[in-house]
Amino acid sequence: MNAIIADAIAGESAESSVGEEMALEVIAFSDANLDAVVAPAAGSPKRRIRTPEKDTCVTAQPGFVLHSYPHRETSLIVDVFTRDYGRIALVAKGAKRPMSKLRGVLQTFQPLSLSWSGKSEIRTLIAAEWVGGLLPLEKSALLCGFYLNELLVKLVARDDPHATLFNHYVATLNQLAHQEPAPIVLRQFERALLRQTGVAADFSICTSSRRPVEPAEMYVVDPERGPRAARAADSWPRVSGKTLLDMEREDYRDVVTQAQSKVLMRFLLAYHLGGAPLNTRQILIDLMQL
16 A cells, blocks of 8 residues: 555656645644544443344445465455445455455455355455445545545444445545545545544534534534534644534535634644544655655
8 A cells, every 4th residue: 555655656746736735634633732632531432343143244335455375375344334234354365466366356445245154253364356436536535535544444434334334435536536625525534533433513503502613713623522612721732613514514615614623623633532542644754754
């Protein structure tokens, strides 16, 4: 994966402004003081890995490869995101062999039809076929794609179905492939991810007053509870009520909303990641220091 991302970075020279924007998107997560502020509370719920209780045989399930790594000499463990079964792990036996039919199929950001069997945490891939229908991701869009995949791997529990999030993921890849503005596309996906995993609060209600958020007022967002009126001593990001209402409506046309929502989502994601680093961020930082 590192080599692919390095190639994508190299292709940014002709589009420096886009590259700088993506660099800011990823590097934003590296703020040391932010990590200290957003350490999760001791009582925060932990995501459990759900293991199937009985042997299953699934055929022709729409899915995407999120990540893969070597398993023994000739096989791969493939982390996939499927429409009806959520994120699951599959062992692709013999996938590293030169003549394997799976070798050229198990690629990221390609729509696949997957079949597998088994009842353990890691099931056995039976077949994988390329479906098509999406343009390939290139340059900065490719970096955005890896960012989406890493968020899914780290924030979505295995064997937890998320059909709505799956459809949003497909739509997001399509938007990136058609070069729609990355900051807006990423904010929409981040918000959808937190909603579908059950940790997103309603941005239209102030938790301290239980009244509707006022566009002209300033707020902070408690990661566990939601928006409340900002106080002078707050170290959390301060955002306007208008930004919160725009985010609730998925309206990011306002440049102030774009700027404030980036900082807010950086804060919320860092909290729910529990301090876990994002590799896509660190790879970009390392490459920019070369």
